[in-house]
Amino acid sequence: xxxxxxxxxxxxxxxxxxxxxxxxxxxxxxxxxxxxxxxxxxxxxxxxxxxxxxxxxxxxxxxxxxxxxxxxxxxxxxxxxxxxxxxxxxxxxxxxxxxxxxxxxxxxxxxxxxxxxxxxxxxxxxxxxxxxxxxxxxxxxxxxxxxxxxxxxxxxxxxxxxxxxxxxxxxxxxxxxxxxxxxxxxxxxxxxxxxxxxxxxxxxxxxxxxxxxxxxxxxxxxxxxxxxxxxxxxxxxxxxxxxxxxxxxxxxxxxxxxxxxxxxxxxxxxxxxxxxxxxxxxxxxxxxxxxxxxxxxxxxxxxxxxxxxxxxxxx
Amino acid sequence: xxxxxxxxxxxxxxxxxxxxxxxxxxxxxxxxxxxxxxxxxxxxxxxxxxxxxxxxxxxxxxxxxxxxxxxxxxxxxxxxxxxxxxxxxxxxxxxxxxxxxxxxxxxxxxxxxxxxxxxxxxxxxxxxxxxxxxxxxxxxxxxxxxxxxxxxxxxxxxxxxxxxxxxxxxxxxxxxxxxxxxxxxxxxxxxxxxxxxxxxxxxxxxxxxxxxxxxxxxxxxxxxxxxxxxxxxxxxxxxxxxxxxxxxxxxxxxxxxxxxxxxxxxxxxxxxxxxxxxxxxxxxxxxxxxxxxxxxxx
Numbered sequence: 001x002x003x004x005x006x007x008x009x010x011x012x013x014x015x016x017x018x019x020x021x022x023x024x025x026x027x028x029x030x031x032x033x034x035x036x037x038x039x040x041x042x043x044x045x046x047x048x049x050x051x052x053x054x055x056x057x058x059x060x061x062x063x064x065x066x067x068x069x070x071x072x073x074x075x076x077x078x079x080x081x082x083x084x085x086x087x088x089x090x091x092x093x094x095x096x097x098x099x100x101x102x103x104x105x106x107x108x109x110x111x112x113x114x115x116x117x118x119x120x121x122x123x124x125x126x127x128x129x130x131x132x133x134x135x136x137x138x139x140x141x142x143x144x145x146x147x148x149x150x151x152x153x154x155x156x157x158x159x160x161x162x163x164x165x166x167x168x169x170x171x172x173x174x175x176x177x178x179x180x181x182x183x184x185x186x187x188x189x190x191x192x193x194x195x196x197x198x199x200x201x202x203x204x205x206x207x208x209x210x211x212x213x214x215x216x217x218x219x220x221x222x223x224x225x226x227x228x229x230x231x232x233x234x235x236x237x238x239x240x241x242x243x244x245x246x247x248x249x250x251x252x253x254x255x256x257x258x259x260x261x262x263x264x265x266x267x268x269x270x271x272x273x274x275x276x277x278x279x280x281x282x283x284x285x286x287x288x289x290x291x292x293x294x295x296x297x298x299x300x301x302x303x304x305x306x307x308x309x310x311x312x313x314x315x
Numbered sequence: 316x317x318x319x320x321x322x323x324x325x326x327x328x329x330x331x332x333x334x335x336x337x338x339x340x341x342x343x344x345x346x347x348x349x350x351x352x353x354x355x356x357x358x359x360x361x362x363x364x365x366x367x368x369x370x371x372x373x374x375x376x377x378x379x380x381x382x383x384x385x386x387x388x389x390x391x392x393x394x395x396x397x398x399x400x401x402x403x404x405x406x407x408x409x410x411x412x413x414x415x416x417x418x419x420x421x422x423x424x425x426x427x428x429x430x431x432x433x434x435x436x437x438x439x440x441x442x443x444x445x446x447x448x449x450x451x452x453x454x455x456x457x458x459x460x461x462x463x464x465x466x467x468x469x470x471x472x473x474x475x476x477x478x479x480x481x482x483x484x485x486x487x488x489x490x491x492x493x494x495x496x497x498x499x500x501x502x503x504x505x506x507x508x509x510x511x512x513x514x515x516x517x518x519x520x521x522x523x524x525x526x527x528x529x530x531x532x533x534x535x536x537x538x539x540x541x542x543x544x545x546x547x548x549x550x551x552x553x554x555x556x557x558x559x560x561x562x563x564x565x566x567x568x569x570x571x572x573x574x575x576x577x578x579x580x581x582x583x584x585x586x587x588x589x590x591x592x593x594x595x596x597x598x599x600x601x602x603x604x605x606x607x608x609x610x611x612x613x
Contacts, residue, residue, distance in 0.1 A: 026512030028420065035416035035517070036428070038409045042483040047435060050446035057445065064449065111340050114333040125603075126596060127341045130348065133591045135542035137561035138584040142347045145354055145581065151367050153350045185343070193603065217329050246439035249545050253565055269441045276445050277549060289442050296439065 058286035068283070075287035086288065088263060089271040090295070096180055096251075096267050097244030101237050104184035104191060108236070109229070111188070112195035113221060129189035136186075140253035143182045144169065169254065172264040179251055179265050186250070191236055198232025199225070238303045245296050248273065268292045348588075355379065355582035359575035378582040386583060387555070387563065395559040395590075398477050398547075399540045405482045406536050407529055413483075414491025415517055419503060429492070435485045440545075443480070448549060451476045472554040477547050481540065487532055494528030495521060531601045534594070541591050560587040 024030055058075055062068035079086050115124055131139060146153045147168040155165040168178040202225065210220050226233075248269035251259060259266030259274065266274075268288065276285035356374040361367060382388050417429050451470040454460060459467020470476040498521060506516045522529070544561050551557045558566060564583050571580035 023512070026514050028507075028513060029422070031513030031517075032416035032420035032422050032425075034514075035412040039413040039483050039488065042409070043431075043435075045450065046443070046447060046480055046483070047438075050443050050450060051438070053446040053450065054442065057449075064452075107340075111336060114336045118333055118337060122599075124337055124341065126599065127344050129595070129599070130344060130592070133538050133542070133595050134588050135561040135591075136544050137565045138351075138588050141564070141580065141584055142351045146347045146350050151369075153346060156369065185347075188340075188344070216325065246441050248441070253544065256568060272441060273444065273545075282445055282449075286445055289445065293439065293442055297437075300437065 054286045054289065057282050058290055060283045062282040063280040064282050065280075071283065075283045076291070079284060079287050079291060085263060085266070085271065086268070086291075089266050089268040090292075092176060092263075092265070093245055093267040093269070093292070095176060096183075096247075097241050099177065099180045100183050100187070100244050101240050103180060104187055104240070105233070105237060107184070108188055108191035108195050109226075109233070112192045112199060113225060115192060116196045116199045125189075125193075128192055131186045132189040134186075136249045137253050139182065139186055140250055143185075144254065147178060170261055172262040175261055175264045179254060182254070183244075183247075183250055187240070191240070194236050195229065195232060198229050201232075202228045234307060238307060242296060242300055242303070245299065246292070351581045351584055355578050355585055357578050359578070362574040362577060375578060378578050379586070381579055382582045382586055385579065386567070388560075388583065388586060390556070391558060391560040391563040392586075392590075394557055395541060398474060398557075398559060399537055401474070401478050402481045402540045403533055403536045405478065406484050406487050407533055409483045410487030410491045410532060411522060411525070411529065412517070413488045414493075415495050415521055417488070418492045418495035419498070419500070419521070432485050432488055436489075444546070444549065447480050451479070451550070471550060472557070474557060476550040477557065480546065481543075484536065487536065490532055491525065491528060494525040498524055527601070530598070534598050534601050538591055538595065 025034060057068065059070060059072060060068035061071045061075075111128070115121065115128075118124065134142075147155075149155065149165065149167045149170060152168075154168070158165060166174055169175050206224050206228065207220060210224055215223070246269055248267050251265045251267055251270050252273065255265055257274070257278070259270050269292065272285045272288040272292065275281050275288060279285075353369070353371060355378050356371040356376065357368070358371070358373055358375055361371060361373075413432075417425060417432075448471075452468065453464030454469040455462050455464045457467075458469045458471065458473065460469050461467075470479070502520060502524075503516050506520050511519070541559075542561065543559075544565065547559055548562045548565060551559075551562060552566065555563075555566075560583075564580070564587060571577055
């Protein structure tokens with residue numbers, strides 16, 4: 001590189017043909033496919049292939065290491081007719097999901113109503129969203145301290161009030177409800193936000209008309225706000241319920257992965273996870289996954305009909 | 316006169332009720348965090364006394380530093396930041412590209428693809444745990460595997476195993492499509508007349524205009540991935556070098572069993588939450604848009 005004389009100007013070394021290829025790639029007909037290429041590749045490797053693979057696995061007996069052995073429907077048969085735990089976990093799943101909307105949604109509606117009519121919204125929002133942006137391990141362990149049988153914050157407070165001390169996470173008949181309460185705490189901010197968006201969509205003139213007619217705040221809330229909020233309510237109920245059916249991260253971390261005490265907090269997703277990654281029964285776990293998926297699908301379809309009838313489309 | 320007074324009285328009652336509700340709720344939201352913050356300051360002696368002291372009389376601020384010396388916290392933070400950022404960048408890129416193609420081009424199969432992407436969101440995460448784990452495990456020609464995927468460990472115990480399954484988000488594509496739809500076609504057409512290639516139009520014209528959308532999606536993905544536990548835990552159980560903060564704290568739970576280390580655990584939890592809280596408080600208005608976009612526009 002000692003030659004200092006400037007090289008004569010040369011055309012870019014690409015041939016005419018390679019320019020044509022670039023033009024072709026950047027044309028309106030081809031470019032969209034290039035934009036879509038990563039997504040399509042992903043869809044094949046991480047969506048279509050896994051679904052087919054999981055279907056195959058569900059018909060085999062496989063520990064993940066030795067070659068799988070074809071066993072036909074026997075995994076499905078075992079899970080549905082022999083396994084006593086599976087049905088219990090399915091009930092736990094429905095209870096978890098159902099209770100979390102029954103307890104959580106009323107709180108979210110009332111708080112959203114108060115929130116949209118208050119000052120200092122940035123402050124309230126930050127506070128109510130804190131649990132939602134906290135990782136599930138922190139949520140679970142924080143609450144294990146708070147719900148400690150003897151010296152947790154909650155039972156200390158109850159003791160001050162002269163009330164008894166429930167064994168929140170250690171009493172098999174109470175543990176799942178405790179998990180639901182923690183889950184409600186986690187989700188409250190998000191649901192509040194959806195409801196306050198719904199409340200903002202209600203025209204102020206309804207309220208003015210009602211006030212002119214002499215309606216009180218309670219009357220307005222029950223006879224105007226709630227009916228007009230119906231589409232949002234249905235949306236939140238349905239999406240929360242369906243999301244709850246496949247949720248298990250909190251149950252897993254809270255119980256160190258065992259879903260105890262006495263399987264009382266084992267939802268089907270967690271049972272599937274344990275069957276796969278603790279017991280190494282990949283076939284049986286895959287069958288469970290598909291059965292749970294079928295349950296969710298049926299519930300989703302039923303709810304979509306309710307959805308339509310409830311006028312959510314107008315949303 | 317009397318009527319006016321009674322009206323303002325109900326107004327006051329209503330205000331008390333309203334702010335009272337919000338305040339009680341706020342205490343329930345915050346108290347557990349306060350409990351953790353205090354817990355991290357207790358001495359082992361305070362934890363062991365009967366009954367254990369609630370307010371730390373000799374606050375152990377050092378516990379927040381011990382987290383960095385006695386736990387692999389620096390490594391966890393690095394992993395959380397690196398993996399979360401990689402996933403966020405990848406997802407923004409793939410979502411923007413696919414969303415742009417679906418919003419601004421007409422081609423055979425476009426509507427089918429769009430419907431497929433909406434439909435794909437119906438498939439829950441748990442359905443993919445087992446097959447994706449083994450697809451990565453037995454991926455041919457990677458991580459010592461031969462053509463048939465045997466012999467090595469594939470992508471397991473590599474960062475790719477954590478990142479790749481989150482490279483594309485159906486919801487992200489849907490959201491970016493909505494943002495690109497709002498751009499006027501004339502703008503892109505004008506650039507085409509000037510001879511710009513489609514890639515140039517995408518990078519130099521379309522992307523800058525949807526920057527708010529990208530920011531919203533970016534924060535959304537970042538918060539979600541920072542807090543992701545199940546998948547990362549599954550693929551890094553035997554790879555401590557790749558564990559993130561929440562996963563590390565969970566898998567190390569056996570070390571926090573006695574009274575002297577519980578305070579350390581609470582301090583570690585506080586450290587795991589702090590970065591998200593800061594990000595979130597700075598950027599929360601973008602986050603609101605992300606959460607409502609799916610519900611309201613969908």
